[in-house]
Amino acid sequence: EAQVTQNPRYLITVTGKKLTVTCSQNMNHEYMSWYRQDPGLGLRQIYYSMNVEVTDKGDVPEGYKVSRKEKRNFPLILESPSPNQTSLYFCASSSAGTPGYTFGSGTRLTVV
Amino acid sequence: SQQGEEDPQALSIQEGENATMNCSYKTSINNLQWYRQNSGRGLVHLILIRSNEREKHSGRLRVTLDTSKKSSSLLITASRAADTASYFCAAPFNTGGFKTIFGAGTRLFVKA
Numbered sequence: 285e286a287q288v289t290q291n292p293r294y295l296i297t298v299t300g301k302k303l304t305v306t307c308s309q310n311m312n313h314e315y316m317s318w319y320r321q322d323p324g325l326g327l328r329q330i331y332y333s334m335n336v337e338v339t340d341k342g343d344v345p346e347g348y349k350v351s352r353k354e355k356r357n358f359p360l361i362l363e364s365p366s367p368n369q370t371s372l373y374f375c376a377s378s379s380a381g382t383p384g385y386t387f388g389s390g391t392r393l394t395v396v
Numbered sequence: 397s398q399q400g401e402e403d404p405q406a407l408s409i410q411e412g413e414n415a416t417m418n419c420s421y422k423t424s425i426n427n428l429q430w431y432r433q434n435s436g437r438g439l440v441h442l443i444l445i446r447s448n449e450r451e452k453h454s455g456r457l458r459v460t461l462d463t464s465k466k467s468s469s470l471l472i473t474a475s476r477a478a479d480t481a482s483y484f485c486a487a488p489f490n491t492g493g494f495k496t497i498f499g500a501g502t503r504l505f506v507k508a
Contacts, residue, residue, distance in 0.1 A: 317496065319498070324500060325500060326484065326498050326499050326500035327439075327484065327498035328498075329497065329498075332495060340495070343497070372436065374438060374439070376439075383426075383429065383488065384429055384441040384444050385429075385431075385439070385441060385486075385496070386441070387438035387439045387440070388438055389437065389438045390436065390437065390438055392436075
């Protein structure tokens, strides 16, 4: 089944403790992206990647890191999480030739 | 800065009625996409309309695009309780890249 898989689905962590949210897609998509969703603010793009080793900042990149060493994986790294990074995070991927994202199921992160 | 902004923010209708949601965007686009999100779940791609198209249909969905007004509308005909969800428009920046901005969404509630 074609899908984007994010892990974990839920995560509660403490301020300052580094964490990684994994994202993997099995559709050979070139484009991958991370979004955060907060009430009243919709989805805001954190980082996106157009292909292996090609990444760029979205609208809200501060406090986040990404890497794209393999085409299928696009992990999101929070080096020192803070409470304002408490949010619902989505990974998404898309083919270069066929626009339209496939989204993962989301990761609900709480930083205390 | 939001590339896509939906209107209204919330809409409540009776089953069988039509629901219309509007989206405005700011810069030139190659295409505009509409997505549905059931509470807290990942977004699902519904329909894409390209900048050289004025109208597109898919089942009970009808999308229009007016590039001169930088606006789009999504019409759901003969709505069902299962259509209850949030609906988002998304507009990729017309840079050949993949920076895609979503609006805050329209929350649709269809009463049975």
